Amino acid sequence: MTKKDHIKRGMLVQAGDGKGEVYLGRVSGLKKRFIKLRRRDAPDGERRFIPRSWVEGVVGRQVHLSRTPSTARTGWLTRAELKDWREGR
Numbered sequence: 001m002t003k004k005d006h007i008k009r010g011m012l013v014q015a016g017d018g019k020g021e022v023y024l025g026r027v028s029g030l031k032k033r034f035i036k037l038r039r040r041d042a043p044d045g046e047r048r049f050i051p052r053s054w055v056e057g058v059v060g061r062q063v064h065l066s067r068t069p070s071t072a073r074t075g076w077l078t079r080a081e082l083k084d085w086r087e088g089r
Contacts, residue, residue: 006058015065015072022069048076
């Protein structure tokens with residue numbers, strides 16, 4: 001696995017559950033300590049952000065997270081939640 005610094009726009013983001021990898025979305029961009037996922041990949045059409053600290057590694061064009069899919073989905077942030085997090089609310 002390569003370094004987190006190699007994350008690029010368009011890469012697949014996946015989380016493992018012990019049985020295989022589950023697709024969570026594609027990288028839309030990077031914002032400081034967060035990876036921004038494409039809006040159209042979200043079930044509700046709302047943009048999601050995941051912390052770069054969750055990245056276990058990058059293989060080819062895939063970003064692998066150190067979280068299970070369910071943990072990742074409950075822990076990712078919406079745009080409003082990210083704003084609140086930054087403001088310390």
